[in-house]
Structures are given as structure tokens and as C-alpha cells.
Amino acid sequence: MDDETAEVPRPGDDDNYTAEELAAARADWSDFNLPRSTLSRNANPQPSPVPGRGFVPEADSSDLNDPSTLQTHADGAAATAPIPTPSFEEREWHRNIRDLEHRLLGAERSLTYREMALRMGVSTHAARKLWRALGFPNLDEDVKAFTEADAEALAQMVNLVRQGYLNQETAISLTRSVGQMTDRMVVWQIEALVEDKIANQELSDAEARSHVFETLPALIDPLHQLMGYAWRRQLSAALQRLTVRVESGLASLDRGREASGSEPSRDDAPLPLARAVGFADLVSYTSLSRQMNERTLAHMVQRFESKCAEIISIGGGRLVKTVGDEVLYNAETPEAGAEIALALSESIAADDVLPEARVSVVWGRVLSRMGDIYGPTVNLAARLTSLADPGTILVDSSTAEALEVSQDYLLVPQPPRLVRGFGEVAPSMLLRAGRGGIAIDNS
Structure with a gap:
């Protein structure tokens, strides 16, 4: 091993590493x-x-x-x-x-798990839990994989627990939220940059990824600034939903049930938030995806997601998640949920690239956890989507009753259907009564 400490020729001689480069x-x-x-x-x-x-x-x-x-x-x-x-x-x-x-x-990787835990003032086990919550894998004890910045960032969550603002489970959950969202975000951003290079510079996938690496240094600071700004803006919007609009949402829920002369006896009554929950599902996506090449499929999925995201945002709703050919959203009133559903159906039908969509919207209570929503309302909306004909929107009877007070909508009763987990359900088709609605761009 003596040659590791000897000077190795530079490029142009034998193209070897120096001893320092080899050690690094x-x-x-x-x-x-x-x-x-x-x-x-x-x-x-x-x-x-x-x-x-x-x-x-x-x-x-x-x-x-x-x-x-x-x-x-x-x-x-x-x-x-x-x-x-x-x-x-x-x-x-x-x-x-x-x-x-x-x-x-911000620094070299100079700390092992134990050294990072010592700086945080916690056990190695606790440090591992926080590291995994960020979405990173376990590493060997002797690997110097961490920086001083890693220890400082994770220590922030430890301090919140020590100061009594959070318990350990909540701290782990908040850390996991950051890890999962940023992981998806950076993958999304890199793939968008790769796609841009392929489309606009006619590069191969491998060439495009190399060019993206060269472009990234100029993008780091602008994207970092945008992310911090967007987080504050999103938190501000969430506070409005949390404090200002919750009471009006619950009042809308009671109004819809009072119109039907029924008591709040649905299974969702104990859940805390009243929301309109909607699904939009592309028709024949599986069979179409088998016939498309990678570029065409990517273009269709991106167009579907971006169109849905824009409509939901303009309509005042929240895009909860996308799963391939399906989007899940929620809104704070039955009218907002209906407007988004109508705009989605109309915009997708007018798009030459996209197949038709099945859409549903159900007004009821939900449980919001980990950025997702749960409860019978969500399940019923999913079931109705599968029952809808291409190009149509289905709502359940309670949602229909809540919307019938408005002259903007037509509710056309459909034959009762047996729905798994709900028994017999009497859906209605939602139509627009006149002009108006969310302004959308079909270009």
C-alpha cells in the first residue's frame, strides 16, 4: 500500500488519481x-x-x-x-x-451517527428515527455520512420537544412530512428539467440528465427562495381555512341536511371537517398507456395533472394527491366542489390530448391527516367515480340536496345503485344550469 502515499502522475501522463484524490x-x-x-x-x-x-x-x-x-x-x-x-x-x-x-x-460529511447524536443531545436511536423520518436509509455506525448542518437541523425538532411544543410522535410526523414532500418535489423538479432538455434541445435522456446537472447550480438559490416563500404562503392559506372558514363549512353541511329533513346520521358525523370531496378519473387510461411510448404517456399525464391542478387552484380547492390517471381534491363548500367538478369535466372533454373523464363530488365530513383525507365521504366519492359514465359527474343524494338550493345547477336523478360498503345509493348527475363557472384555458 506504499504507493497510496506517493505522488501519482497528473492527467496527461497516466490519468491516475493523486494520493489525496484517491483518499477523498x-x-x-x-x-x-x-x-x-x-x-x-x-x-x-x-x-x-x-x-x-x-x-x-x-x-x-x-x-x-x-x-x-x-x-x-x-x-x-x-x-x-x-x-x-x-x-x-x-x-x-x-x-x-x-x-x-x-x-x-454546506459542509463536508464528517460525523457518524453517534457523533451527530452527541451534538443533538439525544441517543443514537433517536437520531436514527429522525433521519429515517426525513426519508433517508440507515447507515453503518462508523460511516461519516453527516454534516454539522444535519445535526443542527435535526436538533431543531428535538428542541421543540424539550420546550413542550411537541411530543416525540408529533415531531417525527412533522419531520416525515418535510421528508416526503421535499423528496417528491426534487424528483418532480429534476424530471421536469430533463423533459425540458429533451423536448427543446433534442437530447437523449442520458444527455439531458448530464445537462441538467450543469444547469442546477444556477437554479439552487432561486428554487430555495421560492420554496421558502411558498411554504409561508401555503401556511397562511391553511390558517385561513383553519380559523375563518371552518364554521361556514359546517353551517353549509347542516344546511344541506336540513334541506332534506334528515339528521346528521351518516357515518361521517364524528369527523371534524366539512369538505366537498371530488375525484376525476381518466377513462381507458390503462389500455391507452399500453399503446403509448414513454414520451407520449409522460406528456398525457403531465397535461392531465397540470390542467387539474390549475382548475382546482382557481376554484379555491386543494389538490390532495394524484395517482396516475386520477386526482383527488377537496373544497370548503358544496358549491365550490361542484364548480371544480364541472370545470374539470368540461376542460378534459375539450382537450384533444386527453381521453374523457369520470368525475364525482360528495359533500360531507372528513379526517385530514399526513396531507391526505380519510373517511366515508372520500370512499363514497371514489365509488361514485367508478359508477359514472364517461364525461359525466355523479353526486350522492345529500350533496344533491345541498346543491338544489342554487339555480346554477341541474341535478338529474339516476337509478339507485348498490355500492360496496354503503348499500343502496341514489346518485344524481350534476349538470350546469346556465353559463358561467370557472374560467379555464384549454390551450
Whole structure:
């Protein structure tokens, strides 16, 4: 191993790492899954000190008895496979990755789990729980995978517990919310940038991803600023829903039930929030997706999601989630839920790229947890969506009664249907009585 401390020729000679670069590469736990170049003729192969973490993947056990695949130390002990010498381009790529990572993390990875936990003032077990809640995998105890910034950020949640603002379970839940939302966000952003490069610069997928890496440094600060601003704005909007509009929503729920002369006897009565819950589901999505190539399918899904998100936002609702060919939203009044449902159905029907959609909306109580909504109201809306004919909107009887007080809607009774989990349900088709509604752009 003497040559690890010796000076290694720079690029242009044998394209080897210097001793410092080799040590940095081996210490970098994240590894880089790039194509490996062949060994330089003059390079002295070295064993990887930690199998699976250096530049060489772990040897296949089926090859361990083949002398041609192993090196031998002076004492006769078998060594791991040699370390190939990266090309000049690969070394530049590695350096750029490390520079970008340092900028994102703010410091070098210098702490183990135990060292991070000591700085947070908690047990290693507690530190692991918070790290996993952010959405990251467990790591070995001796791996220096964490920065001082990691310890400082996670310590914020620990301090909130110690100050009595949160209990441990809530702190974990809040941390998980940040991890899950930001994970989806960064994947979404990177794929959007890749798609932009493919569409506008006619690059292959691999080329586009390389170009995105080169573009990212200029985007980090603007996106970071936008994310912080959007979080504050969204929290402000949530506070309005929490304090100002809850009472009006419950009043609307009671109004709809009083119109029918019924008591609040539905299974959702104990749930805290009154909401209009709606689904929009693309017709024949599965069969269409089998006929499309990757680009065409991606274009259709993106168009569907962006169109639905815009309509729901303009209508004052909230896009709860998208699952492939389906969106789930909620709104604070039955009228808002109905307007969004009508706009979704009309806009999708007018779109030449998208197939028709089945839509439903149900007014009732829901439970909101982990960014999602639950309860019989959600289940009934999902069932009605599957019963709706393409291009139509179905509502249940309670929702129909709440909407009939308005002259803006027509409710056409449909034959009673047996619905799993609800027994016999008498749905109505929702139609618009006249002009108006949410202004939408079908371009």
C-alpha cells in the first residue's frame, strides 16, 4: 500500500488519481455509479478498504475461487478487485459532484451517527428515527455520512420537544412530512428539467440528465427562495381555512341536511371537517398507456395533472394527491366542489390530448391527516367515480340536496345503485344550469 502515499502522475501522463484524490474518493460514502474505465498500464491496483463503497463493486461470490480474478498480498491473503483508474472526464465529473454536494450540504460529511447524536443531545436511536423520518436509509455506525448542518437541523425538532411544543410522535410526523414532500418535489423538479432538455434541445435522456446537472447550480438559490416563500404562503392559506372558514363549512353541511329533513346520521358525523370531496378519473387510461411510448404517456399525464391542478387552484380547492390517471381534491363548500367538478369535466372533454373523464363530488365530513383525507365521504366519492359514465359527474343524494338550493345547477336523478360498503345509493348527475363557472384555458 506504499504507493497510496506517493505522488501519482497528473492527467496527461497516466490519468491516475493523486494520493489525496484517491483518499477523498474512498472516504466519500455516497459513491458515484458511473462507468468504470479500464486500468492504466502503469497503475498499481489497490484493494478497496470498504467493499461496496469504493469505486469497485463487490466481487461476485461465484468468482472468488477463480485465481484470475484475485490479487494476492505478499503473505498470500487474497485481496479484493483492483481499483480502475478513472478517465480525466470522469474525474472532472466526480469533482463537480463533490463541489455541488458541498454547496448543497454546506459542509463536508464528517460525523457518524453517534457523533451527530452527541451534538443533538439525544441517543443514537433517536437520531436514527429522525433521519429515517426525513426519508433517508440507515447507515453503518462508523460511516461519516453527516454534516454539522444535519445535526443542527435535526436538533431543531428535538428542541421543540424539550420546550413542550411537541411530543416525540408529533415531531417525527412533522419531520416525515418535510421528508416526503421535499423528496417528491426534487424528483418532480429534476424530471421536469430533463423533459425540458429533451423536448427543446433534442437530447437523449442520458444527455439531458448530464445537462441538467450543469444547469442546477444556477437554479439552487432561486428554487430555495421560492420554496421558502411558498411554504409561508401555503401556511397562511391553511390558517385561513383553519380559523375563518371552518364554521361556514359546517353551517353549509347542516344546511344541506336540513334541506332534506334528515339528521346528521351518516357515518361521517364524528369527523371534524366539512369538505366537498371530488375525484376525476381518466377513462381507458390503462389500455391507452399500453399503446403509448414513454414520451407520449409522460406528456398525457403531465397535461392531465397540470390542467387539474390549475382548475382546482382557481376554484379555491386543494389538490390532495394524484395517482396516475386520477386526482383527488377537496373544497370548503358544496358549491365550490361542484364548480371544480364541472370545470374539470368540461376542460378534459375539450382537450384533444386527453381521453374523457369520470368525475364525482360528495359533500360531507372528513379526517385530514399526513396531507391526505380519510373517511366515508372520500370512499363514497371514489365509488361514485367508478359508477359514472364517461364525461359525466355523479353526486350522492345529500350533496344533491345541498346543491338544489342554487339555480346554477341541474341535478338529474339516476337509478339507485348498490355500492360496496354503503348499500343502496341514489346518485344524481350534476349538470350546469346556465353559463358561467370557472374560467379555464384549454390551450
